[in-house]
Amino acid sequence: MLFSLKKFYVFFKSARMTVIIISVMMVLFLAGLFVPQKTFFGSRAKYDEWRFASPNFSAVVEYFKLNEIYISPVTVAALSVFFIHLIVVVLNRVPVMLRKAYLTGNAERVETPDIRDIPGTARIEAQKDIGADVAMAEVQRYLRKKMWTVLSVGPTGLTAVKNRYSPLGFILFHLSFFLCLMGGLLVSYTRFSGNLVLTEGQELTTELKHFRLINREPKLIKQVPLLGLELSSVKPVYERNIAVDLSVNMKIKHEGGAEAVTLGTNKPVNKGSMSILPQNIGVSPLFLLSDMYGKELGGGYFVLNILKGGQEDSFEIPGFPYKFYVRFYPDYAVEDGRDISRSLELRDPVVFLTVQKSGGNVYEGRVRPGQTVFFDGLGMRYGDTRYWVDFLIVREYGNMPLFIGFGVGVAGLLMRLVFFQKEVVFNIEKEGGRMLIFYNGRSEYYKHSFKEELEKIGRDILLTLEQDQGPIGGKA
Amino acid sequence: MREYELFASWGIIYSYALCTVMLLTAFIFNKDKLLNITAYILLPTFAVHSLIFVSRWHSTGYFPANGAFENGITSGWFAVGLTVYLFVKKKALRGVGLVTVPATLLALGYGIMVASFDRPHEAALKSSWLVIHVAFAQLAFGAYLVASGLGVLYLLKDNSLKKSTESAFYAKLPALPVIDETMFRFVVYGFIADAIMIAAGSIWAKELWGSYWSWDPVEVWSLLAWLVYGLTIHLRVTLGWRGRRLAWIFVFAIFGIVIAYWGVDFMVQNTLHVFGVKS
Ligand code: HEM
Numbered sequence: 158m159l160f161s162l163k164k165f166y167v168f169f170k171s172a173r174m175t176v177i178i179i180s181v182m183m184v185l186f187l188a189g190l191f192v193p194q195k196t197f198f199g200s201r202a203k204y205d206e207w208r209f210a211s212p213n214f215s216a217v218v219e220y221f222k223l224n225e226i227y228i229s230p231v232t233v234a235a236l237s238v239f240f241i242h243l244i245v246v247v248l249n250r251v252p253v254m255l256r257k258a259y260l261t262g263n264a265e266r267v268e269t270p271d272i273r274d275i276p277g278t279a280r281i282e283a284q285k286d287i288g289a290d291v292a293m294a295e296v297q298r299y300l301r302k303k304m305w306t307v308l309s310v311g312p313t314g315l316t317a318v319k320n321r322y323s324p325l326g327f328i329l330f331h332l333s334f335f336l337c338l339m340g341g342l343l344v345s346y347t348r349f350s351g352n353l354v355l356t357e358g359q360e361l362t363t364e365l366k367h368f369r370l371i372n373r374e375p376k377l378i379k380q381v382p383l384l385g386l387e388l389s390s391v392k393p394v395y396e397r398n399i400a401v402d403l404s405v406n407m408k409i410k411h412e413g414g415a416e417a418v419t420l421g422t423n424k425p426v427n428k429g430s431m432s433i434l435p436q437n438i439g440v441s442p443l444f445l446l447s448d449m450y451g452k453e454l455g456g457g458y459f460v461l462n463i464l465k466g467g468q469e470d471s472f473e474i475p476g477f478p479y480k481f482y483v484r485f486y487p488d489y490a491v492e493d494g495r496d497i498s499r500s501l502e503l504r505d506p507v508v509f510l511t512v513q514k515s516g517g518n519v520y521e522g523r524v525r526p527g528q529t530v531f532f533d534g535l536g537m538r539y540g541d542t543r544y545w546v547d548f549l550i551v552r553e554y555g556n557m558p559l560f561i562g563f564g565v566g567v568a569g570l571l572m573r574l575v576f577f578q579k580e581v582v583f584n585i586e587k588e589g590g591r592m593l594i595f596y597n598g599r600s601e602y603y604k605h606s607f608k609e610e611l612e613k614i615g616r617d618i619l620l621t622l623e624q625d626q627g628p629i630g631g632k633a
Numbered sequence: 634m635r636e637y638e639l640f641a642s643w644g645i646i647y648s649y650a651l652c653t654v655m656l657l658t659a660f661i662f663n664k665d666k667l668l669n670i671t672a673y674i675l676l677p678t679f680a681v682h683s684l685i686f687v688s689r690w691h692s693t694g695y696f697p698a699n700g701a702f703e704n705g706i707t708s709g710w711f712a713v714g715l716t717v718y719l720f721v722k723k724k725a726l727r728g729v730g731l732v733t734v735p736a737t738l739l740a741l742g743y744g745i746m747v748a749s750f751d752r753p754h755e756a757a758l759k760s761s762w763l764v765i766h767v768a769f770a771q772l773a774f775g776a777y778l779v780a781s782g783l784g785v786l787y788l789l790k791d792n793s794l795k796k797s798t799e800s801a802f803y804a805k806l807p808a809l810p811v812i813d814e815t816m817f818r819f820v821v822y823g824f825i826a827d828a829i830m831i832a833a834g835s836i837w838a839k840e841l842w843g844s845y846w847s848w849d850p851v852e853v854w855s856l857l858a859w860l861v862y863g864l865t866i867h868l869r870v871t872l873g874w875r876g877r878r879l880a881w882i883f884v885f886a887i888f889g890i891v892i893a894y895w896g897v898d899f900m901v902q903n904t905l906h907v908f909g910v911k912s
Pocket residue numbers: 175178179239240242243246247250326327328330331573574859860862863864866867870871
């Protein structure tokens with residue numbers, strides 16, 4: 158039993174296991190694109206239709222909750238294994254990486270080896286008679302200038318390392334996954350998200366009852382900060398019916414103070430943990446119902462989905478048996494006998510109003526702002542048109558670990574993969590009045606390409622010696 | 634789109650088509666001279682390509698990423714740019730054009746056919762995060778594409794070495810380990826750019842859509858593509874894979890990116906990302 162546990166542990170922390178667990182996660186993510194997800198279906202009816210059409214497959218999918226694969230127990234289990242494996246490996250490798258970065262006291266114990274007879278060792282030969290100590294000092298000076306760290310200087314040579322701390326990049330990069338996980342979990346557990354609609358001139362607070370839709374309730378920290386939101390004005394800019402700009406001016410009231418802000422697409426407002434984003438806009442026409450004497454009986458601004466031109470939406474006025482259908486033309490024109498809108502700008506708004514009672518039409522016609530239409534002894538006045546904005550309001554914590562995670566991750570990658578470690582060893586020897594400098598080295602990842610760099614180091618050092626020490630020749 | 638931009642764009646498309654034919658011919662018939670001549674055509678073509686890139690940026694005021702055509706211009710610019718870099722710096726590896734040039738030709742040809750040029754710049758595309766997100770995405774794509782091209786060169790050279798007499802054409806390519814390392818170098822650059830692309834994309838998503846990550850199909854494919862490259866780096870660094878096996882993987886790994894970039898728009902209806910394929 159113990160033996161097999163040990164064997165399991167050895168396998169669990171192996172590089173092969175890393176490949177396996179990353180592959181498993183990839184398969185799960187991939188499955189989410191092919192196994193029908195709940196979000197694929199627009200409605201419950203569509204979903205049921207699919208269930209009915211493939212009962213066996215859908216039963217398996219539902220049993221394992223693969224229709225919400227990214228939060229299904231299978232994925233959560235795989236992710237847990239991923240992170241447990243990661244922490245085990247990282248912990249195991251921390252000492253190795255510290256050693257590689259010469260941080261465990263081993264820098265002091267580095268001894269320069271004899272490389273003269275090792276394959277790949279190159280040689281520079283100084284013709285002129287210079288002292289070994291001068292040559293040694295020159296080589297060190299050159300290396301330091303080129304950002305190498307000299308690790309050991311012995312009587313016959315020296316050892317140096319470039320990008321000494323690079324191995325720590327491994328720890329940083331892989332650790333950043335934990336920061337992202339922490340941020341992700343925090344965001345996910347504290348996320349409140351809902352949609353709230355405001356018409357120009359209207360003010361509401363972020364009390365839950367004012368939300369049109371609550372997309373997500375937080376599992377932790379349920380209390381959403383109370384803000385007062387007042388929509389002052391909205392200015393969309395369209396070019397050929399494409400929204401190219403949006404300015405939403407509003408006042409945000411918070412803890413007794415009020416602040417005027419301008420929001421837009423890509424320009425949310427963040428108030429502490431709260432983000433407010435304009436997600437959609439539309440128009441609210443003002444309709445006021447009155448009796449024959451002009452006495453107001455009901456009505457107001459109605460938030461309708463009619464901005465795109467020609468779309469129909471409807472509303473009712475409580476206490477009256479009518480249904481009002483509205484089609485809207487923000488920039489009215491007639492083309493080939495048909496009502497059209499030239500643009501999405503509110504240049505000449507016209508409403509096509511149909512009033513129905515018990516399924517039959519009691520009024521149908523075009524109305525301009527300021528006009529009143531009459532039916533069943535009542536008058537209906539179309540006042541002005543204002544914009545409404547559907548705001549997505551999000552409250553979540555965890556931005557900080559996420560941002561730090563991104564930063565640390567990228568920094569770790571750069572450290573490890575761009576500024577990778579290289580080592581060089583020099584042996585300096587005086588032989589029959591000649592100064593011989595032997596050098597060799599190695600680099601992480603790019604053994605072969607490093608040969609060129611090493612040759613260049615040799616050439617440069619020779620040049621340095623020549624400049625400082627007068628005429629000396631040599632060969633690499 | 635200005636007239637001269639359109640004219641120049643067709644010009645570079647024809648020129649890339651010519652380069653593609655020349656590169657293919659050079660490799661099929663092992664003609665080294667033809668490779669040299671291709672360089673003389675590719676370099677000025679890239680110069681014109683760069684002018685179009687700058688001109689689009691200048692005339693619209695935004696980083697070119699609006700619709701299939703601008704995306705083709707930008708992605709091609711990075712892919713060919715890296716190829717030109719190799720043409721100049723490591724002449725022996727200029728054969729990577731065999732992959733990067735036809736890929737650019739496809740992206741540009743497709744873009745010019747389907748894009749509606751005077752599509753206004755949507756408010757959603759006006760963000761500094763977009764510039765970082767797209768620029769790093771295209772840089773990653775270019776670097777991966779070069780790695781894929783190097784993979785092809787590696788396999789071709791290796792095949793030629795297996796024959797009793799190595800052809801003089803392939804003898805001019807660098808030694809296999811050098812191609813292998815250069816291939817890895819480009820994967821690494823792509824991988825880092827890809828990581829920055831995903832991080833910037835998720836920060837932008839928070840500003841535009843309100844959440845960092847929505848498991849949108851394009852997000853999932855991008856993550857998958859990145860993981861594939863992460864996996865290959867592991868195979869090399871921790872399991873010591875080299876040579877043919879890895880070259881084959883790098884040749885095909887590019888398809889993850891291609892699917893994320895083009896495929897998803899075709900396959901699914903419910904993605905928030907539209908790169909202009911449906912425009
Ligand atoms: C269970 C999860 C993982 C484990 C246990 C793990 C482990 C390791 C180990 C041991 C190394 C070699 C370090 C060295 O000797 O230099 C490494 C390198 C690397 N890994 Fe991972 N890894 C994991 C997940 C990932 C993921 C998901 C990615 C990205 C997609 C990734 C990207 C890299 C990269 C780029 C390197 C090379 C740079 C470096 O050494 O840091 N790893 N990993």
